Amino acid sequence: MVLAGPPEDQGGVDALSLVAGGTDIFRRSRGVLGLVGLPIALAAAVAVLFLWVGNKQLDSIEQRRVNPEFITNALAEHMALAFTSTILVILIAVPLGIILTRPGARAVMPPVITLANMGQAVPSIGVLVLLALVWDIGFWPAIVALVAYAILPVLRNTMVGLQQVDASVIEAGRGMGMTKGAVLREIELPLAVPVILAGVRTALVINVGTATLATFVNAGGLGDIINGGLVANKQTVIVVGSVLTAAVAMFIDHLGGIAESRLSPKGL
Amino acid sequence: MSLLDYLSAQGDRLLGLTLEHLGIVLISVGISTVIGVALGVATYRTEGPRRVALGVTGIFLTIPSFALFGLLIGPLGLGGGPAVVALVMYGLLPIVRNTITGLRSVDPAIVESAQGMGMARYRRLFRIELPLAWPIILTGIRVAAVIIVGIAAIAAVVNGPGLGKDIFRALARFGTPTAVPQVLSAILGIIAIAIVIDLAFVAIARLTTSKGIRA
Numbered sequence: 001m002v003l004a005g006p007p008e009d010q011g012g013v014d015a016l017s018l019v020a021g022g023t024d025i026f027r028r029s030r031g032v033l034g035l036v037g038l039p040i041a042l043a044a045a046v047a048v049l050f051l052w053v054g055n056k057q058l059d060s061i062e063q064r065r066v067n068p069e070f071i072t073n074a075l076a077e078h079m080a081l082a083f084t085s086t087i088l089v090i091l092i093a094v095p096l097g098i099i100l101t102r103p104g105a106r107a108v109m110p111p112v113i114t115l116a117n118m119g120q121a122v123p124s125i126g127v128l129v130l131l132a133l134v135w136d137i138g139f140w141p142a143i144v145a146l147v148a149y150a151i152l153p154v155l156r157n158t159m160v161g162l163q164q165v166d167a168s169v170i171e172a173g174r175g176m177g178m179t180k181g182a183v184l185r186e187i188e189l190p191l192a193v194p195v196i197l198a199g200v201r202t203a204l205v206i207n208v209g210t211a212t213l214a215t216f217v218n219a220g221g222l223g224d225i226i227n228g229g230l231v232a233n234k235q236t237v238i239v240v241g242s243v244l245t246a247a248v249a250m251f252i253d254h255l256g257g258i259a260e261s262r263l264s265p266k267g268l
Numbered sequence: 269m270s271l272l273d274y275l276s277a278q279g280d281r282l283l284g285l286t287l288e289h290l291g292i293v294l295i296s297v298g299i300s301t302v303i304g305v306a307l308g309v310a311t312y313r314t315e316g317p318r319r320v321a322l323g324v325t326g327i328f329l330t331i332p333s334f335a336l337f338g339l340l341i342g343p344l345g346l347g348g349g350p351a352v353v354a355l356v357m358y359g360l361l362p363i364v365r366n367t368i369t370g371l372r373s374v375d376p377a378i379v380e381s382a383q384g385m386g387m388a389r390y391r392r393l394f395r396i397e398l399p400l401a402w403p404i405i406l407t408g409i410r411v412a413a414v415i416i417v418g419i420a421a422i423a424a425v426v427n428g429p430g431l432g433k434d435i436f437r438a439l440a441r442f443g444t445p446t447a448v449p450q451v452l453s454a455i456l457g458i459i460a461i462a463i464v465i466d467l468a469f470v471a472i473a474r475l476t477t478s479k480g481i482r483a
Contacts, residue, residue, distance in 0.1 A: 130448070245338075
C-alpha cells in the first residue's frame with residue numbers, strides 16, 4: 001500500500017519526494033549554464049511580466065497589491081515562513097530520526113513510516129485552517145502547520161538513510177575501537193547525508209508551496225497577492241502573484257538542488 | 269458542537285461533498301493516466317524526449333497549487349475546469365516516470381523473442397511490453413491519485429468542487445461552534461477517500477496484473 005508500505009516497496013516513488021527536483025533538468029548542462037540557466041530564464045519571465053504590467057493602466061485596487069513595497073514585503077514574509085519552518089523541521093526530524101534508528105527503538109520504525117506515509121493524504125490547507133481555528137491566526141500557527149506537514153519527508157529520509165548504512169561498515173568502526181557516538185558522527189551520518197539532504201530539499205519545496213496558503217490564516221506571503229486578486233476579481237493581480245510564486249518556487253528548488261549536490265560528502 | 273453531532277446532522281451533505289471530491293479525483297486521475305501513459309510510451313526509447321517529458325512534468329509539481337490554480341483562471345475561468353486541468357498536471361510526473369521505468373525494465377530478450385516470432389511493433393507493445401510494465405505503471409497511477417486527493421482540497425479557492433469547500437466555509441465561520449467540526453470532518457473525509465482509493469488500487473493490481481507475472 002502506498003499509505004502503509006515502506007517507500008522501497010513502491011518502485012522508489014512516493015508522493016512527497018516527487019515535489020522537489022523538478023528543476024533538475026536545467027542543471028543537467030555542465031558548468032556555469034547548469035547553475036545560472038534556470039535563474040536567467042526565470043528572471044526573463046519575471047521581466048516580461050513586469051513589462052506587461054508596466055504597459056497597463058492599473059486602477060487603485062490593483063495598485064494596492066502590484067507595487068514594489070507590497071511585493072517585496074510579501075516575498076520577505078514568504079521566505080520567513082518557508083525557511084523558519086524548514087529549519088525547525090531539520091532541528092526536530094533529524095535528531096528524532098537518529099533516536100528512532102538506535103537499536104533499542106527499531107521496533108517503532110515501521111509504525112512511524114506508516115504514519116509518515118499516511119500523512120501524505122492529509123490536505124495542507126486543512127491543517128492550516130484547523131490550527132487557525134483551534135489556536136490562532138498569524139505567523140506562528142502557520143509555522144506549526146508547515147512544520148507538521150513537512151516533517152515527514154525529513155524524518156523518513158533520516159531513518160531510511162541511516163538504516164541503509166552497511167552493518168559491516170558500522171562493525172568495522174566499532175572493531176577499530178570507535179565509540180557508538182563516534183560511529184554515528186563519523187560513519188553513519190556522513191553516509192546518510194545524501195538521503196537526508198534529499199528529504200530536506202523536499203521539505204523546503206513543500207514549505208514554499210504550502211506557505212502560499214498562509215494568506216488564508218493571515219500569515220502573509222506571496223499568496224496575499226494571488227488572494228487579493230481573487231477577492232477583488234482582478235486578473236492582472238492574480239497573474240502577477242501566480243507567476244512570481246511559481247518563479248520563486250522553481251528558484252528555491254534549483255538552489256536546493258545545488259545545495260544537495262554541493263553538501264553531499266565527496267567519495268559517495 | 270462535537271464532531272459526532274456534526275457528522276450526524278450534516279451526514280448527507282458531507283456524503284455529497286465526499287462523492288464530489290472522489291468524482292473530481294477519479295476524472296483527473298483518469299485523464300492524467302491517459303496522457304501520462306501515452307507520453308511515457310512515446311518517449312521511453314529516446315533519451316532526449318524522455319528527459320524533456322520527465323523535466324516538464326516534474327516542474328508542474330514544483331509549482332505551488334495556489335499559483336497554478338491562479339494561472340489557470342485566466343484561460344479557463346472559475347470552477348471545475350481549471351481544477352481538473354491543474355490536478356491532471358500534478359498527476360502526470362508519477363505516471364510518466366513509472367511508465368518509462370516500467371517499459372525500460374522489460375527484459376530486452378523477451379521483446380526480441382516476440383520480434384523473432386514475427387510480432388509487429390504495436391503488437392509487441394500492447395501484448396508484451398505494457399502488460400509486463402503494468403504493475404509499475406499502476407503504482408505510478410496510485411501515487412498520482414494520492415497527490416491529487418490532497419491538492420483537490422485547494423481547488424475550492426477557484427470554486428472547484430469537493431470537500432475543500434467545507435474547509436474554506438469553516439474558515440469563513442471563524443469562531444462559531446460548527447467551524448472546528450466542519451474542518452475536521454472535511455479532513456477526515458479526504459483521508460477516507462485516500463484510504464479507499466489506496467485499497468481499490470490493491471484490488472485493481474490483483475485483477476489487472478497479467479497471470480504470468482502475478483506474485
